[in-house]
Amino acid sequence: MRTNHISLEKIKISDPFWNGVQELVRREVIPYQYEALHDRIEGAEKSYCIENFVKAGRVAAALKRGDTVPVYPVDKWQYTDDNCDKNAFHGWVFQDSDVYKWLEAVGYSLINHPDSELERKAKEVVGIICAAQLENGYLDTLYIINDRSKVFTNLRDFHELYCFGHLAEGAVSFYHATGDRRLLDAALRFADLICSTFGEGKKRGYGGHEIAEMALVKLYEETGEKRYLETAAFFVNERGQKPYWFDTEHGVVSKGEAYHYNQAHRPVRQQDEAVGHAVRGVYLYSGMADILRYSDDAELYTACKNIWENIENKKLYITGGIGATVDGEAFSFNYDLPNDLAYSETCAAIGLVFFARRMAELSPDSRYGNVAERAIYNTVLSGMSEDGKSFFYVNPLEVNPEASHKDSRKRHIKSVRQKWFACACCPPNLARLISSIGEYAYSENESTVFVHQYVGSEVQTDNADFSVKSDYAASGRVSFDISAKRPFALALRIPEWCGEYSISQPFTLKDGYAYIEITDCTTVTAEFKTEAKIIRCSNRVRANIGKAAVTKGPFVYCAESADNGENLQMLVLDSDTEFVQDGEFLIADGWRETPQNRLYSDYCEADRTPCKIKLHPYYRWGNRGENEMTVYLRTD
């Protein structure tokens, strides 16, 4: 039972929780990033983003005039003042994408909250981008500035198809928000070049970092042009075929697990485990699911299902984070979910939300919404500080600041959010997800409207208009004032965490959704009883043996030393505790062990004294300076 999500133009968010988060993005993140793209943040590493587009614009103009243009090397991941000519491209190879992600976030934000000054700035940026496009439609500033003759010769390492994907996604968002077609037209011209370059009987390559797959489907949906869908399918189908394209383009015969990193180790229909770079993975899997909207490809669907199940059952942090290892920013092996070494990149959780939405729209099952909820309310939101000015790239489940400072194995584990990143993929990704949260809330087909996430909003669908009041994050209460346009079913996701709930109308349960027949204008209220509870992780996960976590509603909680003193490992949670809500904190009963100074002694129970353990929503941690944090506590 396929459904389509409701487009943002038809959703007006009005939610006590989400309005606040979206406003933080609109007021802080988007303006801050605008300055960052222009390299006007004092003390921050330069992004070179706009500067590259300006340089590329000059090259494009010179080429149009027939002038000779210099050539610089295209051989590095990062181009700095130290390793390249000042007139050459600067920054990371994927630097353009930050501008596109910013524009995508701006588009979503403008849809929900018009802002003429922001729109003016964005249009100016769009002008700079469009000026950089070559006459054949090519648009990637690294190659435009440095060496036009080398385009599409290193798909494995450099990010032309990745930047194209973000361009397309940004362009669609911007067009929907403003009606300004310039960026969309630029994206389509680049897409046309890609479609005429890649495919059967043409170049048999695909991007080292996936996203073009999703983006081309989006352009197909926007335009109805089949070639975009076909090229997306080509990229999906070709990945991992032998001879490996990456071998061909590099003139090597790879050995071992060379292309697991890019999910290109075997054809996608033969994949059943999430491997390699986690962000790349979920972007690919999202693209595969996108293709499935337009084809009945049982093999491809089985691959998507198997990979999903692998993630959900064996590679998912309780916080919805994925990618357990810093090495290759990758999925680790099954059940390897270390807390203090986690990578759990913000972008990977965002990509998991993309994958989840697509899977739910292919065949509704609450598992997808449940996992998306874990990711959104915990790892995604954890990515941003409470003032919207600093960010986590990595979202560990246990942090000891001393280890972060002294242990090279934990160098990626930051104990406080960072101002900005040279490789700033996460903050703009976060901005675009939060600004488009409505897209993840609803989907429909001719007979059913699904509510996957509970977000207070005014929504127009083909079946009905809704006025949704939601206090879901705080109390689990939601109500739907429904102006039905025809009889349909309203399907509400029963949250995984909810043992007890009530819905005001009769319903039937299927695959984790409560289906309510709506025949007329009416009001449906649902209350998902939101209790603090202790969650155990499977004993297949070695890191969590003897420990447990606390959740309440969609939120995972954690202990911080700011509230509980140092040495959080000496806390023991009473598994029979009652929980008391104290503002945003949960208070639990437990014990604190007396520190043991002797390194090794004959066994005896540690001395311990009863104590209150103060728990903080995970996404709120690290907002009070550097301190210890742990999601899992020893339990007794």
Place this chain on the structure above:
Amino acid sequence: MRTNHISLEKIKISDPFWNGVQELVRREVIPYQYEALHDRIEGAEKSYCIENFVKAGRVAAALKRGDTVPVYPVDKWQYTDDNCDKNAFHGWVFQDSDVYKWLEAVGYSLINHPDSELERKAKEVVGIICAAQLENGYLDTLYIINDRSKVFTNLRDFHELYCFGHLAEGAVSFYHATGDRRLLDAALRFADLICSTFGEGKKRGYGGHEIAEMALVKLYEETGEKRYLETAAFFVNERGQKPYWFDTEHGVVSKGEAYHYNQAHRPVRQQDEAVGHAVRGVYLYSGMADILRYSDDAELYTACKNIWENIENKKLYITGGIGATVDGEAFSFNYDLPNDLAYSETCAAIGLVFFARRMAELSPDSRYGNVAERAIYNTVLSGMSEDGKSFFYVNPLEVNPEASHKDSRKRHIKSVRQKWFACACCPPNLARLISSIGEYAYSENESTVFVHQYVGSEVQTDNADFSVKSDYAASGRVSFDISAKRPFALALRIPEWCGEYSISQPFTLKDGYAYIEITDCTTVTAEFKTEAKIIRCSNRVRANIGKAAVTKGPFVYCAESADNGENLQMLVLDSDTEFVQDGEFLIADGWRETPQNRLYSDYCEADRTPCKIKLHPYYRWGNRGENEMTVYLRTD
């Protein structure tokens, strides 16, 4: 109360446990390494050891003749067929040291067990070495073969002083065993060159990898030549002084923690924490303690004591291993003792035994012997397989083979012992320690004979001759038949693990030793009650929260999946268990949890069924193919 250890010539080992281990070294390790040094092991990476000495001998002869000799670069850590000329030096920069360590082990072995064929082979090797020495006494094949003009210009990275140290130690051992002075004379000539090169008003350098300090003191003790002691003291005193020698020789101004790795971050008397490369650390600290035998240097002694206490109380694995992190093969921060990421190099445990012996000889306290015992019976012996043919370089306390194969963070954690190493420092180091175990057992002064380790043996001391019968490893029973030469005190170390013991004569206790007045020929028997027991690690160590280990006598035990099935983390040890000895195994009561297939669930106690947990001495693990292992078990 300083004491001197009893030299090996005066000790004849006769011990049910140690004879077996020594025989394994004599019959397997020494002959195997002889072949390895000659690159005659099929399938093993080449050592180039003897080949380098042969090449260097040709260079030395050519130089003597006044011939011109080619020059090759001296700029790499490892010289391979791929990166250097076939006539140049090959292998690691410290490759010579393996030959010296082998000769040292051979010397110790010959003292205890004459073997004319082995002696003949060793003498042949000595001849090859001596032929390589330059006329000025210099002897390091890397520089002799590649570039004589560069000697002593990169003390930080290359290992001339380190190789010299092993030469000296090997030479003394070989001379004591055979009376053949050739290698000793070569070592003394090299030492003389070093003494005339380094010191006040001369080159103010010191070795990047310590050992020359210990070795020069040994040469002083052998010859009485003060200059060796003075140069040893110079190396100790100069280390970490500013400007840093390593900065001077490299023309850099280092930043941050550059020289923690070499313990050269500050003058040694200002050091109070064990930091940097663990083997280098304990070699330096041993050298510092050696200097203290000949000076009343309160500051230096305080540094040694502080560093010792730091190791013993905050940086020591229960197995006696040190060096918790693979990065820099280094000590980590206080209480950072991860089990599954441990480095715990065999050589570092050996170096800790060196340091312990020296500290005990400066001022007897059972803490030193206790720690040495932990290291010897667990990490050192773990380094070698039961057939003497394969070796651990790294000695983790928890191994999941899947993680070793799939997790790059655990690539150093081998799940089975390896045949040999390109960087083969550990096997010959192990051979020399095991072959000289007697040196660690006894020390004396004019009034007291100390027994630090219990090793069955015939021993001649100045105070008495002893016939020691020991079943210490198995039952904790030891007896001493004493032929007293004069009245003296016999001081027996009371093992840390022993709660109950009996000694046949009256005794007084001091600093962990039982002092027994001996006035005549007599027999003293001691029985240290050897019980299996559960040991807890301090709750300051995060890795061991909720877990405990099992020991019996000097041995730490571990669980292997060969005996207990996979997923050792699902075992729970009953803290009230009785233990049953079953051959070399200990059987304990516990439970096995039922595997939980759901990744996250509402908390409840895991289902579990009573089971027997079979425990194996740690040093015996990994002898039955690849399997899981853990020292720490969850405890209830």
